[in-house]
Amino acid sequence: MHKREMIRNIAIIAHVDHGKTTLVDKLLQQSGAFRENEAVAERAMDSNDLERERGITILAKNTAIRYKDYLINIVDTPGHADFGGEVERIMRMVDGVLLVVDSFEGCMPQTKFVLRKALQNGLTPVVVLNKIDRPNARPAEVVDEVLDLFIELEASDEQLDFPVVYASALNGTASLDPDRQDANMEALYEKIIEHIPAPKGNIDEPLQFQVTLLDYNEYLGRIAIGRVNRGIIRQGQSIAVMTRDGSIKQGRVEKLFGFSGLKRVEIDEAGAGDIIAIAGVKNINIGETLADPAHPEALPLLEIEEPTMKMTFLVNNSPFAGREGKWVTSRKLRERLFKELETDVSLRVEETDSPDEFIVSGRGELHLGILLENMRREGYELQVSKPEVIIKEINDVKHEPMEKLIIDVPEESMGAVMESLGTRKAEMLNMTNNGTGNVRLEFLIPARGLIGYRTHFLTITRGYGIMNHAFDSYAPYQGAEVGGRHEGVLIASESGVATTYGILSVEDRGTLFIEPGTEVYEGMIVGEHNRDNDIIVNVCKEKALTNVRSATKEETVKMKVPRILSLEQALEYLNDDEYCEITPKSIRLRKKVLDKGERARYEKQRKMAANTAE
Secondary structure (H helix, E strand, O other), X not given: OOOHHHEEEEEEEEOOOOOHHHHHHHHHHHOOOOOOOOOOOOOOOOOOHHHHHHOOOOOOXXXXXXXXXXXXXXXXXXXXXXXXXXXXXXXXXXXEEEEEEEOOOEOOHHHHHHHHHHHHOOOEEEEEEEOOOOOOOOHHHHHXXXXXXXXXXXXXXXXXXXXXXXXXXXXXXXXXXXXXXXXXXXHHHHHHHHHOOOOOOOXXXXXXXXXXXXXXXXXXXXXXXXXXXXXXXXXXXXXXXEOOOOOEEEEEOOEEEEEEEOEEEEOOEEEOOOEEEEEOOOOOOOOOEEXXXXXXXXXXXXXXXXXXXXEEEEEOOOOOOOOOOOEOOHHHHHHHHHHHHHHOOOOEEXXXXXXXXXXXEEOOHHHHHHHHHHHHHOOEOEEEEOOEEOOEEEOOEEXXXXXXXXXXXXXXXXXXXXXXHHOOOOEEEEEEEOOOOEEEEEEEEEHHHHOOHHHHHHHHOOOOOEEEXXXXXXXXXXXXXXXXXXXXXXXXXXXXXXXXXXXHHHHHHEXXXXXXXXXXXXXXXXXXXXXXXXXXXXXXXXXOOOOOOOOOOOOOOOXXXXXXXXXXXXXXXXXXXXXXXXXXXXXXXXXXXXXXXXHHHHHHHHHHHHHHHO
């Protein structure tokens, strides 16, 4: 067991793509955590397939580095605000934070979101200006931006006195001078040891341990990860589990693990300040306290911010249901959603009057999109409705979530972006022209105004725009319709296989989402109409064969490239009367009511109901 004063517990926080996972890679390598001949993947902390593909951290993970005689426990946190539920819990495990900021981009909205949590928990910060080797780096201005952010977030005098380390995570170098780099990251190690306090907590007091992360193992069952708040915990020890509902149940620690590099190492005991993993306690949940049975005292439950967006998850009932998925029944869908609740505390699942429908609420489109992507990879087949924001009643007044939006665009696209956001009820807060031909715009915008905006934004900026947003606050609900899709869709008139001839005959009506040879069914959306109304098209029709030879027969026709939607794009694209059908092999858009006649009646009834409500 390490001496308390030789332990440092830190979390790494940063905006998406500012390089924190790469920084952890280099810290691990330089600490000697790996053998010389050991093959280590890049971004070793991003263990999940989706994390590697997207280059973002989704799940918080921890590692331990030995430097000199010190044990440094590092927790890598998600940079995206949609995974804020992970971040909030981690702040209870650590005593300090490494705030990683890009030396060119500066402070971004997600940085602010996570930093606010850290400062509120009284954690000691160390600022790392990463990518200092970029040709357009501006370290002095970014340090000023960080200081302004700390002041805005009401940091204490001690927190404002933060040290700054200038680093290049990619090269594995760091220094205290912005104009030169040392050959390694020793400057950063030294600042962590000097500036981050050792963990508080007395090993002579009765045991207290709070569960902040959960893992699962086929053989060991649920594994609780957290920090020992006080006392000593030993393998085989009997414990009292203080559950979320206030009851107390008895348990036993069957296995105890510490961390070394990226590996879990079985240990006999751990003391106050240690970050450990415990196996053998059945049905343990996040936020619960493990305590000494003779002195069962619970730690305060973890407060998790409420979800801001919801979607309806349904059993797939399209004509192609059950063809591609392994798990297609409502029972399997329910089991999977409730299983997700065990590890994701910022998710909510509500059952409805129908056994085939569930309302799932999360922190944003990305949060729900990642869940859906994981489910389809596991073999689930389902349908989902358009994402909707969650409206709250505060003092009998409706409130809606607002997002802080930061946009970097070329100067020539600025007018089009401001016009498009004006129609979505965005309020401009700030505009900065950094003289490089790009302008940074800051807005406050209703969350529903951002649904489906990203694709339109990339179109009007010709792919050069960068947008980032994070939840800001709840504000009084603005009743008017905001955002949404303005174009109509092309709807398949019959079931069959799309032909080249059928697609060519409707190409001039809009943009197709399918290729020749794609199976379609009546009511399926096969493209976007050029105008704002929906039209029914036949993409399955075949060219009539005759025995008359045509002079134009040998002419070749060039077909337009279809727009194949990814899962996120499909979710953004949805309208109120549409579903997205998700299977392991396909993503299809469809109308809720497939039959043309029934759809017309449904639309008429909906309009009458809307007029009556007004």
